[in-house]
Amino acid sequence: MTRALVTGSTSGLGLEFAWQLAGTGHDLVLVSRDEARMRAVAAQITDAHDVQIEVLPADLSDRARLEKVALRLTDPVAPIDLLVNNAGYGLRGGFLEVGIQDHEKQMDTLMRAVLVLSHAAARTMVQRRRGAIINVSSLAGYTAAGPYAASKSWVTVFTESLAVELKGTGVTATALLPGFVQTEFHERAAISMDGLPRVGWLKAPFVVEQGLKDAAKGQVLSIPSITYRTAGEVSRIAPRRLMRLLTGPAWSARLGRRALRRSRRRASARDLHAPWQCDDS
């Protein structure tokens, strides 16, 4: 029996990791802030699969709570074989519009938590000469789209360097770099994605399945879908000047304007239908 610890396991990719890992017989340690939601998830999973689930509530931006999760990763009695550093969120607005405390909290979740938990897990796993770490990064890390993108760039480079350091130890590190995925991510941040065509969206089950397969092979970078793999390669070799032009704040503003135009079109279509909908007969 193997055991996985998944952060950000109440929704989206983390929830999907929990389901797929339970489906392949992994016991789980679930880490998120919303304890009631985690307990409900644990109950649903144990109804469907014969696995043990621990619930470890923690806001990963809180250093003391983070330490509790790190301690769990070093527990020799019930060791963790797979760490999935997945928890994360976006912030709406440009760098200057968002308060610095919100930026710091986000950086602590997206980077410090990944650093601390990877350190605790990797040290313990190396002693056991087995284990794997998946750090959920993002293709946004190749863009110039604000502190979120910069932090994902950090996650990717950090994971690559960790993978090199772990070579030959029996422990692997994989950075998972999805494109846009249908989760609660954008809704939570109140970021309108109406401007993104439907083909741009990936589904969480596909992304997670791909990530787990690549991690099992010991692959360092995992980019699900051919389209996004190509986009990743292009953005990696494209001149940074071009990336700044295409993916900087101007791009976000353009996406927002498209969304606004769409919602206006929808509103006027609704107005056209109103007389029939209001018919009393």
Ligand SMILES: NC(=O)c1ccc[n+]([C@@H]2O[C@H](COP(=O)([O-])OP(=O)(O)OC[C@H]3O[C@@H](n4cnc5c(N)ncnc54)[C@H](OP(=O)(O)O)[C@@H]3O)[C@@H](O)[C@H]2O)c1
């Ligand atoms: N969706 C996308 O398009 C996309 C693309 C590329 C990469 N990603 C990355 O994928 C990862 C998962 O995001 P998602 O798309 O699945 O979003 P999601 O559906 O909003 O899930 C985010 C999860 O993270 C948890 N979380 C957030 N802040 C936390 C904190 N401070 N401490 C502990 N848990 C926290 C949330 O649970 P609680 O609220 O219960 O704490 C939730 O379970 C993130 O790292 C994100 O950056 C997403």
